[in-house]
Amino acid sequence: MAPTIAALLAEADQARADGRGPDAARLYDEAAVTARAQDDHESWARAVLGAASVQVFGPEPGRLPSLLYDVLVRTTADALRARLAAALARCWVYAGETARAIPFADEAVARARRTGEPAVLADALDAALATRWGPDDLEARHALTRELDEVAAHVVDTEARQQAHLWGLQVACELLDVPGMHRQMRALERLGETDARARFFAASRRQMLDLLRGRTDTHPQLRAVAEQAAEEAHIPDAWMVLGAMDAYWGIQAGERAVVAEVAGYAEPFVVREGIAAVCAEAAYWWAAAGEPDRSRALLRTLHGTVLDGLPHDVNWLLAMQSTLEAALIVEDREVVEQVTALLLPYDGRAVVNGGAVAFHGSTDDTLARALGLLGREDEAGPLRERALRTYERIGAQWWRDRLLAGSPAVPAAPVAGGRRMHLAPAAGGLWLVGGAATPVAGLRGFGYLRALVRAPGDQVRALDLVGDGGPVVEESGLGEVADRRALAAYRARLAELDEELDEAAAWADSAREERARAERDALLDEIGRATGVGGRTRVTGSSQERARVAVKKAISTAVRRIAEVDPALAAHLRNSVRTGLVCSYEPEPGTAWEWELGS
Numbered sequence: 001m002a003p004t005i006a007a008l009l010a011e012a013d014q015a016r017a018d019g020r021g022p023d024a025a026r027l028y029d030e031a032a033v034t035a036r037a038q039d040d041h042e043s044w045a046r047a048v049l050g051a052a053s054v055q056v057f058g059p060e061p062g063r064l065p066s067l068l069y070d071v072l073v074r075t076t077a078d079a080l081r082a083r084l085a086a087a088l089a090r091c092w093v094y095a096g097e098t099a100r101a102i103p104f105a106d107e108a109v110a111r112a113r114r115t116g117e118p119a120v121l122a123d124a125l126d127a128a129l130a131t132r133w134g135p136d137d138l139e140a141r142h143a144l145t146r147e148l149d150e151v152a153a154h155v156v157d158t159e160a161r162q163q164a165h166l167w168g169l170q171v172a173c174e175l176l177d178v179p180g181m182h183r184q185m186r187a188l189e190r191l192g193e194t195d196a197r198a199r200f201f202a203a204s205r206r207q208m209l210d211l212l213r214g215r216t217d218t219h220p221q222l223r224a225v226a227e228q229a230a231e232e233a234h235i236p237d238a239w240m241v242l243g244a245m246d247a248y249w250g251i252q253a254g255e256r257a258v259v260a261e262v263a264g265y266a267e268p269f270v271v272r273e274g275i276a277a278v279c280a281e282a283a284y285w286w287a288a289a290g291e292p293d294r295s296r297a298l299l300r301t302l303h304g305t306v307l308d309g310l311p312h313d314v315n316w317l318l319a320m321q322s323t324l325e326a327a328l329i330v331e332d333r334e335v336v337e338q339v340t341a342l343l344l345p346y347d348g349r350a351v352v353n354g355g356a357v358a359f360h361g362s363t364d365d366t367l368a369r370a371l372g373l374l375g376r377e378d379e380a381g382p383l384r385e386r387a388l389r390t391y392e393r394i395g396a397q398w399w400r401d402r403l404l405a406g407s408p409a410v411p412a413a414p415v416a417g418g419r420r421m422h423l424a425p426a427a428g429g430l431w432l433v434g435g436a437a438t439p440v441a442g443l444r445g446f447g448y449l450r451a452l453v454r455a456p457g458d459q460v461r462a463l464d465l466v467g468d469g470g471p472v473v474e475e476s477g478l479g480e481v482a483d484r485r486a487l488a489a490y491r492a493r494l495a496e497l498d499e500e501l502d503e504a505a506a507w508a509d510s511a512r513e514e515r516a517r518a519e520r521d522a523l524l525d526e527i528g529r530a531t532g533v534g535g536r537t538r539v540t541g542s543s544q545e546r547a548r549v550a551v552k553k554a555i556s557t558a559v560r561r562i563a564e565v566d567p568a569l570a571a572h573l574r575n576s577v578r579t580g581l582v583c584s585y586e587p588e589p590g591t592a593w594e595w596e597l598g599s
Contacts, residue, residue: 006043045084082108098133098314122155125148134314169185182209182502185209204245210222214396219249230242250288275315365391372384420593444558452465459583461547
C-alpha cells in the first residue's frame, strides 16, 4: 500500500531533523508529486517548501526550481505566494543564477508587505537580500538589512531572527562598522545559548571577528563549539565553514600543514562543482601553504574569459580578492594584471566571505601590492596608505603588519637577493634590531629568536633554549594547573567580559574597553596555560612545561619590542616562529633576507 501524503511529509520532516538532507529531499519530492496528482494544493506547497529548505548552496539544483514554480503559478493567497516566491528566489541564488532570482524576490517582498505578517515579510526580505549580494548592491543591501532588523524584532522564530543578525553582521563588516559588528555578534551569541544552529553561526563568526583583530588563540575552543553545534543541528554544509575556519586561522597562525589539508579536500569539490569563488580560495590556500605549483594549476582554470565573465554576485569580490592574493604570492603577473583591472573600480571596499564566514581584508591592500608588483608605485602608494589607516582604525593588526612587511617604505638595507635584517647583541647590554640596525635594550627573547633563526627548519626544545646549550635537568609534573571548577569560573567571566567589550565598543569608551581587554587577555593566557591540546587539563611542575611557558612569554615580549622599531620584521617573526614544547623558525616561501646575528 502506497504511503499517504501525510506519512511522506512526516517522514521527510524527520529526515530533515535528523540531518539526512538527501533523504528528506527525495521524500519531499515524492510527496509533491503525489499531492499534485491528487490536487492537494496545501500539501503540495508544503512539500516543495520542505524540499527548498534542504537545498545546499552551490550544486546544480536539479528540478527543484520547476517544482517550486509549478505550485507558485497556481497560488493566489499573498502569504503563501510570498513564501513560495522567496524560496524560488533563494533556490536560484544558491544555484548561482541571481538574475533569475530577482523577480521572484521582488514579488515576495511586495506580497509579504501586503499581508502585514512580520514572519512572512522577514522571510521575503531575507530572499531579497540574497539577490542583492553583489558588489554593486551595497547601498540596497544596507537599506534592506535595516528593514529586516526592524521586522525581525517582532518575530518569535529563532531562525528568522538569526538570519536578520547574520545579514546585519555581514553589512556591518562590509561597512567596517565596528560597533555594529559587536552588536550583531552578541545578538547571535544570545540566540546560541538556547539554539544549536545559532550557536554554530555564533562560534564561526566570533572567530571571524577574532582573526580580523589578529587573535589566533581562540580558534581551538571556537572550532570545537562550532563542530559540536553543527552535529547537533545537522547542518549539511558545515564542513565548508569549518574548513574555512581552519584555513584562515592556519594562515594567520603560520600553520601551513593545516592550510594545505583544507586545500586538499576543497580542491575535489572545486573540480566537481565548478564554483569559481571556492576555486579562487583553494588557489590562495595552496599558495599560503607553500605549494605554488598547485596554486598555479588552479589559477590557470580562472585565466582569461573565465574571470572576465564571472557574474557580479555574492561571490564576485571574494573570487577577485582570493585570486589576486594567490597570484601575488606565486607572482603570476598575467593574472595580477587582469584582476587588478577588474578590481580597481572597487577600491576602498572591505571583502567578507558570504555570510561573514571570513574577513578578507581591504581591496586597497591587494590593489596596492598588485600595482607595486606591476611597477605602478604612484598609484600603489595612496591605496597602501589608505589600507593602513583602515587597518589601524579597526584594529586589524595582522593585516596591517602583513602590508607593512611588503611596503617599500619599510626601512631595510638592500642586499643581493633581498634585505639585511639585524638581530645581534651589542655593547652595553643592547641589541641591534631590524633593517636599520636600531639599538634597543636587550631582552631574553632576543636570544631565543636568534638561536631559532640560526637554524631554519630545525626543531629545538624549549628546555634547550632556556638552558642555552648547557645541561638541563628534566623533572616530572606535579599535578593539574587548575581544576575544572576554576576553569569554568574563568570561562564564565570571559562571557561577561565579552559583553563589556561589546558595550564599550558601541559607546566608544576606549578606557573601559582597554581594561576589559587586558583582563580578558590575562584570563585567556591562564586558560591556555592550564589546558593543552583539545582543552585537556595541563600538568604543572615539569621542567619542560616551565620552559615552554618561559620561552613563549619571552619571545612574545621580544616580538612586540621589535614591532616598535621594525614592523616588517615583527610580522615576519610572528608568521615564522613556532613556540611550544618544541620551537622552530620556518620562514615563508620566497623570503630573501640576510641575517646579521653577531658572533
